[in-house]
Amino acid sequence: MADGKGRMYKMVIMQxxxxxxxxxxxxxxxxxxxxxxxxxxxxSAYAEVMALLGxxxxxxxxxxxxxxxxxxxxxxxxxxxxxxxxxxxQEDTDSATLDEIEPHIKKSVSSAMAALNYLEDHPLRERxxxxxxxxxxxxxxxxxxxxxLRDDDEFWTDCPINISHLRMGVSAGxxxxxxCSICGxxxxxxxxxxxxxxxxxxxxxxxxxxxxxxxxxxAHTPGETxxxxxxxxxxxxxxxxxxxxxxxxxxxxxxxxxxxxxxxAGDDHLVQLAAxxxxxxxxxxxxxxxxxxxxxxxxxxxxxxxxGGESEQVDRF
Amino acid sequence: xxxxxxxxxWTPLKGAIPETVDADKVYLIPTRIAVQxxxxxxxxxxxxxxxxxxxxxxxxxxLPLEFSQPEGERHYLQEFSADSELWSLGLTLMSxxxxxxxLTVSLFIAHRAxxxxxxxxxxxxxxxxxxVAETETGRNIEIEGRGSEVIExxxxxxxxxxxxxxxxxxxxVKHDG
Numbered sequence: 001m002a003d004g005k006g007r008m009y010k011m012v013i014m015q016x017x018x019x020x021x022x023x024x025x026x027x028x029x030x031x032x033x034x035x036x037x038x039x040x041x042x043x044s045a046y047a048e049v050m051a052l053l054g055x056x057x058x059x060x061x062x063x064x065x066x067x068x069x070x071x072x073x074x075x076x077x078x079x080x081x082x083x084x085x086x087x088x089x090q091e092d093t094d095s096a097t098l099d100e101i102e103p104h105i106k107k108s109v110s111s112a113m114a115a116l117n118y119l120e121d122h123p124l125r126e127r128x129x130x131x132x133x134x135x136x137x138x139x140x141x142x143x144x145x146x147x148x149l150r151d152d153d154e155f156w157t158d159c160p161i162n163i164s165h166l167r168m169g170v171s172a173g174x175x176x177x178x179x180c181s182i183c184g185x186x187x188x189x190x191x192x193x194x195x196x197x198x199x200x201x202x203x204x205x206x207x208x209x210x211x212x213x214x215x216x217x218x219a220h221t222p223g224e225t226x227x228x229x230x231x232x233x234x235x236x237x238x239x240x241x242x243x244x245x246x247x248x249x250x251x252x253x254x255x256x257x258x259x260x261x262x263x264x265a266g267d268d269h270l271v272q273l274a275a276x277x278x279x280x281x282x283x284x285x286x287x288x289x290x291x292x293x294x295x296x297x298x299x300x301x302x303x304x305x306x307x308g309g310e311s312e313q314v315d316r317f
Numbered sequence: 318x319x320x321x322x323x324x325x326x327w328t329p330l331k332g333a334i335p336e337t338v339d340a341d342k343v344y345l346i347p348t349r350i351a352v353q354x355x356x357x358x359x360x361x362x363x364x365x366x367x368x369x370x371x372x373x374x375x376x377x378x379x380l381p382l383e384f385s386q387p388e389g390e391r392h393y394l395q396e397f398s399a400d401s402e403l404w405s406l407g408l409t410l411m412s413x414x415x416x417x418x419x420l421t422v423s424l425f426i427a428h429r430a431x432x433x434x435x436x437x438x439x440x441x442x443x444x445x446x447x448x449v450a451e452t453e454t455g456r457n458i459e460i461e462g463r464g465s466e467v468i469e470x471x472x473x474x475x476x477x478x479x480x481x482x483x484x485x486x487x488x489x490v491k492h493d494g
Binding site for chain 2 (some may be wrong): 014019020021022023024025026027029036158170171172173174175176177178186187188189190191238240241243245246247248250253
């Protein structure tokens, strides 16, 4: 990474749809529901991969190590060993099967990461942790975990192990108005209760959009009275700031990609060439992590599986 | 009672208090300032998003609680953190003795219970900060504690205010006599 650029991250700041509950029992139920759902999706997608592999699933390299290992040298040794096992496995795997597997294993990884984001304070947290390692291990083994080069001097990674073990999120500060979907006034000034049902007469605007469902093609007949729930529609949204927080209100508002400092190895033209060609991979997924970084001291360098930037070892092969 | 009460360590933001304060009303005042990003960065008074629906709930319950800022000039700061949060309420009124003060704070606690799914009893035990600017004396009072403790502290403060007023009236009668 070029000097003076500092740390760089790509983040999801908000999610589409209703704003998640801010706290209390409503939030606990919301997190439990979505977390279990994401965990099921991760399991289903992984099962699909196993089905596609058929008999070969029995010969896959396995996670036969403890998921958390504090010794960096021990972690690195396991990563090397597993990388060799995966290279051997890949030799006998046909590309058509790999093409079929790829979307499912990516889905398993992303769902497992989402599950952890929902379940980070839940008894199922460790299940989500295991699901991430399981899916990331297989994805890395078959498809790699590329470190890409951008702007000739920035290495970027979206390694699921490194990203998911950094336990923090993003909170946007917004100044915004909310308009009542029934009467169009500001929600605080009208007397409609959000979530309650009210009669509304269907009509279409000049573009043919239905005021009931916002679709141009629907079964609502203009003039028909339909009971619809009142909801608050954001408008005049102005960004004020973005902060890192321990627990984001949008559970999936997280870092999704980060710049990686390879130290002096990053200046090696062979390393740069490998990154440009998609052949430079992170090995964090292949072995144990060093546990979650709960950001208690907000030490961004203390991420899970690498050893903190400049001294990181890059195998040349 | 363990609520912490401090006087005149907090001051309302400039422009937060309405020019005219009706003795029979309670006003919700903005307690935050948001600085907009961009070239023409401006700061504006903001309510926290947790109080956006409170005057509406008050109207439904017959409580004379209003925003201090007029319609069209109100701004709300939404912050999307789920870290442990301290809900706070900024109010101004003519006198601490207002019948509506405790009802307003109680409504805020009930509003939180509805909003987050707590039972009324659980909501009473959550941390709360209430800021009150009393316009007839210029006192600015801050009360922090569990909801039930804040309510109890307000009762004590109201009692003291009533006693003080009685004392002043007696002195005045004596003086005049």
